[in-house]
Amino acid sequence: MSHPMMPIAMHDERTEQLFVRDLKTWLSEAVEPHQRTLAERAGRRHSGDYGAVRRELMDKDVFRSWFGVRSAAQEMMWDVVGRSIDRQHDDLTERARIAAPLGSVKLDPDFKPPRYIAALDIHMMPGGYQHDRGGDDIRQGALMDRGGAVYMLGRNGGLMNDMRGHTTVQHLFERYPEARPSQILELGCGIGASTVAVAGYFPEAEVHGLDVGGAMLRYAHARAAHLNTPIHFVQGDAEQAPFKDETFDLVFSCVLLHETSNAAVRRIMAECHRLLRPGGVMIHCEVPAAADTSAVWQRVQGDFEALYNNEPFWRGVQQLDFAALATAEGFGEVTVGYQLATANAQPAAHGFSPESSGPFRSWLMISARK
Amino acid sequence: MVVALLSELVVVRERLDTVERLSAAGGLFSREAIESYEPDTAAKHERSVLRARQIDKVLQPLRIDAEAAVGGTRDDDANAVLSEEMIS
Numbered sequence: 001m002s003h004p005m006m007p008i009a010m011h012d013e014r015t016e017q018l019f020v021r022d023l024k025t026w027l028s029e030a031v032e033p034h035q036r037t038l039a040e041r042a043g044r045r046h047s048g049d050y051g052a053v054r055r056e057l058m059d060k061d062v063f064r065s066w067f068g069v070r071s072a073a074q075e076m077m078w079d080v081v082g083r084s085i086d087r088q089h090d091d092l093t094e095r096a097r098i099a100a101p102l103g104s105v106k107l108d109p110d111f112k113p114p115r116y117i118a119a120l121d122i123h124m125m126p127g128g129y130q131h132d133r134g135g136d137d138i139r140q141g142a143l144m145d146r147g148g149a150v151y152m153l154g155r156n157g158g159l160m161n162d163m164r165g166h167t168t169v170q171h172l173f174e175r176y177p178e179a180r181p182s183q184i185l186e187l188g189c190g191i192g193a194s195t196v197a198v199a200g201y202f203p204e205a206e207v208h209g210l211d212v213g214g215a216m217l218r219y220a221h222a223r224a225a226h227l228n229t230p231i232h233f234v235q236g237d238a239e240q241a242p243f244k245d246e247t248f249d250l251v252f253s254c255v256l257l258h259e260t261s262n263a264a265v266r267r268i269m270a271e272c273h274r275l276l277r278p279g280g281v282m283i284h285c286e287v288p289a290a291a292d293t294s295a296v297w298q299r300v301q302g303d304f305e306a307l308y309n310n311e312p313f314w315r316g317v318q319q320l321d322f323a324a325l326a327t328a329e330g331f332g333e334v335t336v337g338y339q340l341a342t343a344n345a346q347p348a349a350h351g352f353s354p355e356s357s358g359p360f361r362s363w364l365m366i367s368a369r370k
Numbered sequence: 371m372v373v374a375l376l377s378e379l380v381v382v383r384e385r386l387d388t389v390e391r392l393s394a395a396g397g398l399f400s401r402e403a404i405e406s407y408e409p410d411t412a413a414k415h416e417r418s419v420l421r422a423r424q425i426d427k428v429l430q431p432l433r434i435d436a437e438a439a440v441g442g443t444r445d446d447d448a449n450a451v452l453s454e455e456m457i458s
Contacts, residue, residue, distance in 0.1 A: 011405050022421045023429075030426060034436035062435040069432060 002159040004226040005095060005219065007085050007146045016080040017150050023073050025153060027066070035066050036297050043296030050299050057300070071308045074124050074151075081147040082126065085139060096138050096218065101225035105217050105233040113212040114237055116261045120310045123151065129190065129259075132214035141219020145191045155360040157193075157343055164254040164363060165197025168285045169345035171365045172250070174352050175335055176281050181205055181250035185275060187238040187268065188212075188256030192220035194285075196229045198252065201345060208232045208248075210241055239267040241275060249280040257284055257366075258317040265320060269329045276370040282331065286364040288338070288356045290318045322366040331368035338362040 009017055039057060046052040057063045085092065112118070113130045121128040125147060131140050149159050157163040172179055182205050186195045189209030199207040209231050211217055217233040224231040236242045238256065251272045257265050272282040290298040302315035326334045340351030340362050356362055394400050409417060426433070 011407065018418075019421060019425075022418065023425055026422065026425045026429070027432075030433045031436050034433075034440045037440045038436075060439065062432075062439045065432060066436065069429075 003223060005092070005142070005145070005223040006159050007081075007088060007092060007142050009084055009146075010087075013080065013084040013087075017077075017084075017146075020073055020077040020080060021150055021153050024070075024077075027070055027073065031066055035063060035300075038063065039296050039300045050296065053296055053299075054303065067304060067308055070304065071124075074309060077150055078125055078143070078147055081150060082143055085142045085146065089139065092138060092142050093136055095226075096136065096222035098222060098225050101221065102228065102230035103221060103224055103232055105221040107214045107217065107235045108242075111212070111214075111235050111237075114239065114260075114264065116259070116264065116313065117212050120312070122259055122310050124310055128213075129211070129216060130213045132216075134214070136218065137215040138219040138222065140213055140215035141191050141217075141223070144216065145193070145219070145223070148191075148193075152360070157197075160197075161191070161193040162197040163341050163343055163360075164285050165194030166343050166345050167339050167341045167363050168194065168252050168254060168283055168365075169198055169201050170342050170350050171283055171285070171339040171352065171367060172281065173345055173347045174339070174349055175365075175367060176369065177347065179250065179281055181248075181281070183248045183277075184208065184250045185210065185241070185243065185248045185252075187241065187251065187253040187272075188259070189220060189233070190216055192224050192231055192233065194252075194254040195220070195231050196224050196227050199224075199229050199231060206232070208234060208243070210234050210236050210238060212237065239264055239271055241271055243275055245274050246277045246280075248275050249277050250283070251275050251280070252283040252285070254285045255287060257286055258311070258313055261313055262316055262320075265317070266325060266329075269325050269331075273329045273331060273370055278370055280370045281367065282326070282370070283365060283367040284322075285339075286317070286366060288359055288362070288364050326366065326368040331370060333369040335365065335367045337365060339365045 038060070039053065042053045042056045043050075046056070117128060117130055125143065127140050127143070129140070129144075133139070145161065148156070148161050152161065155163075157166070181202055184198060184202065184205050184207045186198065186207075186209045189195045189211050192209050195207060195209040199205065207230070209217075209220060211220070211233070212235065214235055217235055221231070221233050224233075234242060238253070238260075253268075257268065260268065269282075276282060292298065298318075299315070302318075305311035305314035323334045323336050337352055337354045338356045340353075340357060341360060342350055351362070352365075353362070356364070390401055390404065
């Protein structure tokens with residue numbers, strides 16, 4: 001399944017993208033287990049001194065080359081997707097021009113993204129979330145949409161990229177079964193893949209999506225309109241969202257928090273509380289927390305994400321006590337646990353557990369009621 | 371090594387280009403047919419298997435070096451047997 005805005009891959013472009021996907025899979029299945037053994041042995045030898053472990057591993061050619069090829073695969077992915085998008089740029093721009101589109105997009109020409117977004121290109125995606133040439137530019141959205149499907153190796157709903165949205169609604173159905181949200185906001189909506197998925201379950205609701213990128217939001221608007229889903233996209237900062245107090249009865253995010261900072265997570269929680277009506281629900285869908293953040297292998301993976309994939313907060317976010325943070329901001333009924341991934345939310349129990357079922361099979365949910 | 375590989379790749383691509391041009395000229399199939407070709411499920415699977423095999427074949431030094439660094443490979447056993455036999 002796909003949608004009309006999705007960039008199209010010609011014969012060789014599709015093969016290049018499948019190659020990157022298969023290269024990443026091979027690296028993680030054929031090479032990574034050995035690296036893990038090396039890292040854990042070094043961890044036992046240095047009995048918990050991670051600095052010493054890191055120095056030992058980085059002295060090994062075999063370890064550095066694994067980091068290097070992983071990093072090259074990520075760069076190659078953005079490169080092949082980017083070139084494919086540039087080839088069809090005019091067609092995509094034309095497709096984004098819709099005579100009377102559903103929903104809206106409201107951009108702020110003076111908007112400055114927060115430092116954790118502006119300082120580096122997260123996931124090595126050239127231009128990051130915020131790059132925008134102005135006018136009718138949609139390239140950054142197209143890059144994130146097609147690139148994201150390859151990056152997720154097809155495990156987030158293929159070319160729809162929307163499993164997290166469906167899984168977030170499943171969590172709402174299971175933990176807050178009486179909720180009937182009529183005003184919904186997604187923070188950090190990106191290309192609006194989750195926003196559209198969530199909106200589909202609540203056709204009477206007014207749905208808003210907030211993000212930092214102008215080109216991203218123009219693309220998101222065209223994508224949603226082509227899917228006949230009215231969404232109101234707004235440029236802004238999740239720490240200071242441009243909406244009045246108590247506007248929404250559902251505020252959610254999908255993999256937003258780990259792209260921010262320690263201070264920002266606290267402010268975003270406070271902002272969710274401000275934006276929600278009494279009784280409203282906050283849900284943050286996040287990457288799985290590490291079972292043991294001090295474990296050597298988690299530290300190695302954290303190093304890779306932070307230093308080679310521009311994810312500086314990867315490890316920090318895993319050490320947060322989300323329940324305490326939500327409670328401190330005044331929330332009740334705080335829930336932290338794992339929701340089994342689904343492509344079709346049902347108003348019945350599907351699988352919520354304190355234990356992770358593994359990446360992409362379940363998502364960490366941090367939810368609470370005001 | 372990379373230059374030699376590049377040379378082979380250039381030859382293969384140019385030969386493919388010749389095949390496509392001759393095919394179009396002879397009315398067999400067009401370039402557009404290649405671009406719009408949709409492999410069926412069986413073809414997709416066969417191509418995936420082929421890609422995985424190519425990746426493992428060309429990049430196997432990465433895997434083999436990692437296996438060797440962990441140790442316990444057949445090479446280690448072979449070296450141990452050799453050194454024992456040479457000593458005895």
